[in-house]
Structures are given as structure tokens and as C-alpha cells.
Amino acid sequence: MPPEPTGVVARMHPEGVVELHLQSPDGQNRLSLELLRELSACPAVHPSARRFVITGSERCFSVGADLNAIAGLDAPTAWGLARQGQRWLSAIADSPVPFVAALEGYCLGGGLDLALACHARVSTPGAYLGHHGAKLGLVTGWGGTQRLPRLIGRARALEHLLAAQGWSAKAARAEGLVQAVCDPDALLSVASRI
Numbered sequence: 001m002p003p004e005p006t007g008v009v010a011r012m013h014p015e016g017v018v019e020l021h022l023q024s025p026d027g028q029n030r031l032s033l034e035l036l037r038e039l040s041a042c043p044a045v046h047p048s049a050r051r052f053v054i055t056g057s058e059r060c061f062s063v064g065a066d067l068n069a070i071a072g073l074d075a076p077t078a079w080g081l082a083r084q085g086q087r088w089l090s091a092i093a094d095s096p097v098p099f100v101a102a103l104e105g106y107c108l109g110g111g112l113d114l115a116l117a118c119h120a121r122v123s124t125p126g127a128y129l130g131h132h133g134a135k136l137g138l139v140t141g142w143g144g145t146q147r148l149p150r151l152i153g154r155a156r157a158l159e160h161l162l163a164a165q166g167w168s169a170k171a172a173r174a175e176g177l178v179q180a181v182c183d184p185d186a187l188l189s190v191a192s193r194i
Helices: 033-040 067-071 075-093 110-117 144-152 154-163 169-175 184-193
Strands: 007-013 017-023 051-055 060-062 099-103 106-108 120-123 128-130 166-168
Touching (some): 051 184, 106 110, 166 169
Parallel strands (some): 060 106
16 A cells, blocks of 8 residues: 655535644654645635644654754755744634644644644643754744743743753643643544634
């Protein structure tokens, strides 16, 4: 059987809910500018949608950008990548149709930036959220440094970003990063009505 394609697969559900399933052969769902552009265009592509729910694999919502690809960029190209990613994620954040991130497994780096750009986030108990760029000498470039403090306050955001700390689902719920934690079987249902 051929491997799954990489990208976004849209699935229509009842009551105007469109599931946007991130997929890649390795299940890590690395983000590219093309994928972010595709997500941000969804309100125009699906004009009857009343909600978009972004999902990933059981193991991983998204590990963020492909670090191997980023490592080879010169400064002007990296700056352009950051600015374009910010534009696409701002289009999601500013969408009149709500986007909800349904998180399972790892949600890291740019994956967390994507989740933070959504209007709401729900997770399963095994989800783990984090920006670990400080361990790698990186700072997230797609808006997470701005959206995270708005959700949890500047001091807590700095603590997590600079120490490269993450959150379990329970801690993320207590912190206000996710609005609900539910069983995997109920994830899409909860995300569809939150």
C-alpha cells in the first residue's frame, strides 16, 4: 500500500463541521508554509463551514516546522519564512469561522503556534504541549511568543519559553491553554461544540 500523502485532508462532518486532518507518513506532521497557507484558505474553500477542527495523529498533533530544512536557511530567507508563517497563522486567528485545535500526542514548536492561533483547544489526557526551542538555540517565529502571554500572562509564558518547559494535558487545562480534556473517542465531538 502506498504511503499516506503529506498535507491536509478535509473531511466534512454534520452541522457544518470540517475536520482538517494533518497527516504525514511518519505521523509527526511537520509544518510547511504551503500547509499553513492551505489551512488559512479553508474559510474561502469551504464557505458553508461553521467550524474547522484541526486534528493530527494519535501520537502527534504536530512537531512544528522541519528543523533540518530551517537549519540550512540564511538569515533573510529565515526572516521571510517567519513573516509568511505569521501571516498565515494570523489569517487563522482572524477568521470569522472558528478554528479549534484537537490535540493528541505531541504539540511542539510551530505546532503549538498553530494551536495557539486557533480560537480554542481541546486535548486528550496524553497530550503534551511545549516550545522547546530554547534547548536548540531557537525562538519560535510564528507568533507563539505573542499569543502565549495573552493566554497565560507574560511571566508564565517567559518561564516556559526560556526554560523550554512543556505542559501535560492536565497542566495545560489548569493553565488555561486548553478548554477541555477528554477521551480520544470524544475528541472530535467535543471540539465540534466547544
